[in-house]
Amino acid sequence: VEDDDEYGPIAREVGLFLRRWLRTFDKRADSSGLDRTAYMLLGRISTDGPARLSRLAGDMCVDLSVVSRQVAALEAAGLVKREHDPADRRASVITTTDLGADYFNRKREHFRALLRTLLADWTPAERAEFARLMGRFNGAMAAHEEGK
């Protein structure tokens, strides 16, 4: 029970982090009518390029059904367009429209501004270390999911 001292704080802070993050960033749809999940999916498509839905689901680490509904919403809003893959008629390839790219860039600025405010008194080394440890944690969880 000795290393409870080591893992206890991690468990507690992570739990709080999840709930606080969702409360801070997961605000209801803005005037544009789109929410956090739509923004994040649009970001994936904008930065990493077009992809089919199953690929997006894997990259975003969510269920395919979620991506299916999100893409339908983004498509209805005119932010992405869907093109049928001529080589595989089961699949669709999703691409951002110009409107979608503009929308994402505006949203990203608001997001980054909030992040800069929150981490204003951190040193660059701390910010880099936070991203690095977070990345290692993600890698460990991914490996655990594979190995299961």
Added chain:
Amino acid sequence: VEDDDEYGPIAREVGLFLRRWLRTFDKRADSSGLDRTAYMLLGRISTDGPARLSRLAGDMCVDLSVVSRQVAALEAAGLVKREHDPADRRASVITTTDLGADYFNRKREHFRALLRTLLADWTPAERAEFARLMGRFNGAMAAHEEGK
């Protein structure tokens, strides 16, 4: 756009962290019939002692309506008991039962074991630094919420 290099990875890793964490730990109810949220609320009551619902909601950083439903579920399962506050007839005070304490201790062991596996190749210094930075991030988000 220069510090996109600094905040971009943070945004990306945190987004992935949230989704992966939920997939890894937010499994559907086990044989006991209770899920992650019930476990976390029970942990709060077990470790920090009895409290009324509004206090629990504040500590857990979720809406009061969520805690209200969670407490009702835990009470139905016999893991917590509710006592009316004699000094304030609006409020109830929630306490864990012996059954609830046992349940939480068993669950915590499973949780800690998974955490130990995931972070097995981290140094103690890295684990401590991760918890510390996470705590600072939480503090920054809490301050931002207050100041709004």
Added chain:
DNA sequence: TAAGATTGAGTCCTCAATCTTC
């Protein structure tokens, strides 16, 4: 009037079932 608590409506996610195409 404000605080403690409950309930109903709407949204996002997971899981399971289904359909189409490889």
Added chain:
DNA sequence: GAAGATTGAGGACTCAATCTTA
């Protein structure tokens, strides 16, 4: 049969409305 994708059911959370008591 397996992979890409869609749809329906159920759970958890947010928000708003409501009720009771301080």
